[in-house]
Amino acid sequence: MSEVTMRIWRGDPTGGDFENYTLPANEGEVVLDMVHRIQAGPAPDLACRWNCKAGKCGSCSAEINGMPRLMCMTRMDELPADQPVTVAPMRTFPVIRDLVTDVSFNFEVAKRIPSFAPRPREADGTYRMAQMDVDRGQEFRKCIECFLCQDVCHVIRDHEENKAHYAGPRFLMRAMELESHPLDTRDRRELLRKELGLAMCNITKCCTEVCPEHIKITDNGIIPLKERVVDAAYDPIAWLGRKILRRSRPPVLETETAASPA
Amino acid sequence: MSTLGDVKPTPVTLGGARGGPNVRTLRGDRWWVSPAVTVGVLTSFVAYATWAAFQNANYYVGASMHRDLISPFYSPCLTGSCVPGSHPGFVFTWWTISPAILILIFPLGFRLTCYYYRKAYYRGFWQSPPACAVADGHKSYSGEARFPLILQNLHRYFFFFGLILNVILTIDAVMAFRMPGEGLGVSVGTLVLCVNAGLLWAYSLSCHACRHLCGGGVDQFSKHKIRYRVWKTLSPLNAHHMQFAWMSLIFVGLTDLYVRLVASGVFHDPKLF
Numbered sequence: 001m002s003e004v005t006m007r008i009w010r011g012d013p014t015g016g017d018f019e020n021y022t023l024p025a026n027e028g029e030v031v032l033d034m035v036h037r038i039q040a041g042p043a044p045d046l047a048c049r050w051n052c053k054a055g056k057c058g059s060c061s062a063e064i065n066g067m068p069r070l071m072c073m074t075r076m077d078e079l080p081a082d083q084p085v086t087v088a089p090m091r092t093f094p095v096i097r098d099l100v101t102d103v104s105f106n107f108e109v110a111k112r113i114p115s116f117a118p119r120p121r122e123a124d125g126t127y128r129m130a131q132m133d134v135d136r137g138q139e140f141r142k143c144i145e146c147f148l149c150q151d152v153c154h155v156i157r158d159h160e161e162n163k164a165h166y167a168g169p170r171f172l173m174r175a176m177e178l179e180s181h182p183l184d185t186r187d188r189r190e191l192l193r194k195e196l197g198l199a200m201c202n203i204t205k206c207c208t209e210v211c212p213e214h215i216k217i218t219d220n221g222i223i224p225l226k227e228r229v230v231d232a233a234y235d236p237i238a239w240l241g242r243k244i245l246r247r248s249r250p251p252v253l254e255t256e257t258a259a260s261p262a
Numbered sequence: 263m264s265t266l267g268d269v270k271p272t273p274v275t276l277g278g279a280r281g282g283p284n285v286r287t288l289r290g291d292r293w294w295v296s297p298a299v300t301v302g303v304l305t306s307f308v309a310y311a312t313w314a315a316f317q318n319a320n321y322y323v324g325a326s327m328h329r330d331l332i333s334p335f336y337s338p339c340l341t342g343s344c345v346p347g348s349h350p351g352f353v354f355t356w357w358t359i360s361p362a363i364l365i366l367i368f369p370l371g372f373r374l375t376c377y378y379y380r381k382a383y384y385r386g387f388w389q390s391p392p393a394c395a396v397a398d399g400h401k402s403y404s405g406e407a408r409f410p411l412i413l414q415n416l417h418r419y420f421f422f423f424g425l426i427l428n429v430i431l432t433i434d435a436v437m438a439f440r441m442p443g444e445g446l447g448v449s450v451g452t453l454v455l456c457v458n459a460g461l462l463w464a465y466s467l468s469c470h471a472c473r474h475l476c477g478g479g480v481d482q483f484s485k486h487k488i489r490y491r492v493w494k495t496l497s498p499l500n501a502h503h504m505q506f507a508w509m510s511l512i513f514v515g516l517t518d519l520y521v522r523l524v525a526s527g528v529f530h531d532p533k534l535f
Contacts, residue, residue, distance in 0.1 A: 063282060065288065129484075159402065199412070200407060201406075202406055224479075227474035
């Protein structure tokens with residue numbers, strides 16, 4: 001029976017290093033299975049966050065052979081068999097222990113996105129939306145909040161100081177979901193430009209590459225949002241058109257503290 | 263008993279020990295191949311285009327060779343130095359250097375501010391980042407928030423200029439069916455100009471700014487059904503923007519090369535039918 005060596009980062013906020021665990025290779029296993037076998041055998045104290053093991057809870061995010069991935073969705077047979085499999089915690093977030101990181105930065109950013117503010121209901125008390133109106137937003141709602149996109153984004157991965165004024169791909173996508181919502185009445189574009197760092201994104205598309213839900217975060221979320229900000233702030237012809245046609249929504253300039261209900 | 267109101271948010275402390283070892287990357291694959299290829303192809307194209315733009319010769323195959331082929335680098339030829347037959351009837355006499363420089367500013371601006379090429383050159387040339395999960399090549403980073411990169415927001419205006427050039431290059435392709443002294447026909451040069459125009463249209467229509475302006479900026483598609491249809495049509499094209507960007511870039515260079523070789527007499531443009 002062939003064997004596989006798992007090279008797993010062990011440590012806490014004071015520091016750490018890789019430790020090797022050599023195990024028999026079983027057919028059909030994913031990286032999370034290997035971590036569980038290590039916990040059941042040589043290292044019962046190995047810390048790892050996981051829940052559904054089906055790629056839907058977004059808990060088991062880690063860096064496998066250097067790339068941000070879900071441990072439960074990474075098959076062992078798609079990794080090079082002739083070298084150790086490296087598993088490290090997400091680089092962008094503070095480590096708690098071993099493979100577990102503190103992702104609370106993301107929850108704080110989520111609070112800064114102004115919530116859904118629908119227009120008044122119809123006369124019969126309902127909201128009506130055509131299927132063509134809601135189709136676009138469905139893609140964004142596939143997000144499982146694994147935060148791999150936040151982890152891989154070099155704006156905060158390599159520049160900790162940017163966390164104070166950059167929302168990150170997951171939340172720029174969330175902003176696009178709200179901005180393009182057929183019922184929403186808020187204009188978040190100035191906020192995105194001035195406070196949430198939309199211009200910090202330089203479209204290198206790593207967020208799209210690592211998304212386990214295959215959401216086109218850049219093409220369908222961030223770039224359309226950038227174009228909307230161009231409409232509002234950098235396009236004199238669009239500005240003139242709004243003035244002549246008197247079309248504008250009141251801009252939201254401050255972040256909110258309440259989480260969005262939508 | 264505690265209630266939801268008692269739950270206070272946990273303050274986030276920035277900084278702290280980051281996950282994993284402090285190394286540039288843990289990737290063991292050949293992540294450097296893609297940025298290296300990007301640098302190689304873009305540098306080759308820029309070197310060739312610069313050389314071709316300053317040649318100011320062999321960009322037009324005219325009536326003496328029974329053809330009407332013009333290089334896309336020199337069309338429309340608008341300066342006093344344009345060879346007879348290559349200009350559209352009026353010229354800017356104050357422009358004294360190569361006519362190609364006057365034209366290439368616009369496609370250069372369009373491609374330089376293009377959302378796809380931004381990814382390519384930020385990764386390849388600026389190393390910001392060189393590849394996913396590989397450390398940024400710079401200690402500080404301010405994105406596109408300041409001058410000069412804030413000018414990337416002008417992309418849509420370059421898109422409009424690009425459309426004008428596409429119309430002109432399409433007219434050039436149609437004119438290439440006219441073979442002075444031989445009537446109408448199709449030569450290899452005709453096909454080259456047609457494919458070039460087609461690829462440039464595909465690149466322009468798949469542009470993210472185009473997709474936004476045609477319908478992406480609409481929130482309620484059911485009230486703008488024509489714009490919705492256009493947006494729906496352009497979205498699949500947009501998904502292939504990268505492929506169109508590379509194909510059109512390489513082919514526009516090859517088109518110039520073909521016209522240049524025919525114009526300089528290296529070989530005759532073969533007539534197909």
